[in-house]
Amino acid sequence: MSNPPHNKALLDALALHYDDLVSYIRLRFRDRHFARDLVHDVYLQILDKPPRERVSLPLAFLRKVTFNRAIDRVRAESLRAAHLAAASSDEPALDSWDGAQALDFEQQLLALLAIIEALPARQRQVFLLHRIHGMAQREIASEPDRAGERPGAIQRGARCQAIHRPQPRCSGAGYWHGIRCAQ
Numbered sequence: 001m002s003n004p005p006h007n008k009a010l011l012d013a014l015a016l017h018y019d020d021l022v023s024y025i026r027l028r029f030r031d032r033h034f035a036r037d038l039v040h041d042v043y044l045q046i047l048d049k050p051p052r053e054r055v056s057l058p059l060a061f062l063r064k065v066t067f068n069r070a071i072d073r074v075r076a077e078s079l080r081a082a083h084l085a086a087a088s089s090d091e092p093a094l095d096s097w098d099g100a101q102a103l104d105f106e107q108q109l110l111a112l113l114a115i116i117e118a119l120p121a122r123q124r125q126v127f128l129l130h131r132i133h134g135m136a137q138r139e140i141a142s143e144p145d146r147a148g149e150r151p152g153a154i155q156r157g158a159r160c161q162a163i164h165r166p167q168p169r170c171s172g173a174g175y176w177h178g179i180r181c182a183q
Contacts, residue, residue: 007050013058014043020059021066029070038073042066 025035129135
């Protein structure tokens with residue numbers, strides 16, 4: 001990689017003003033290690049992608065490039081920290097589910113499946129098209145073989161059936177339909 005003469009002058013200015021640049025960044029961002037890393041990054045950036053035109057004020061240019069690089073890095077780190085914080089607070093840990101919660105979920109799922117299977121065939125099909133496959137109510141009602149079927153009425157009927165359905169109870173052996181119950 002050949003360095004044009006104006007690039008060599010810029011690198012010489014960076015070497016000459018290294019301590020000044022580190023102090024300039026450290027005063028604004030309060031971290032000496034951060035400042036040194038940044039000045040090294042700027043050095044590599046100038047080696048990799050030198051400016052196309054000659055820089056008339058090398059120290060001013062280096063300060064501006066270093067400051068801009070510092071702002072970019074601080075923004076990237078804060079964005080990364082925000083994403084990590086959001087991800088860790090939104091998603092419950094897998095260990096937070098205990099056996100009772102898993103059992104309750106499984107029992108509710110089985111009850112829901114039993115309610116859906118208890119619906120008449122046409123109503124079950126309409127319910128599944130609307131709630132599972134996301135088909136609009138108008139689309140379902142406009143189909144000739146489902147004229148008069150209303151997903152909202154079917155859902156209300158299923159809710160009523162769920163409310164009046166007896167709750168699952170454990171047998172004396174501690175099992176309900178093959179699922180271990182907490183006693």
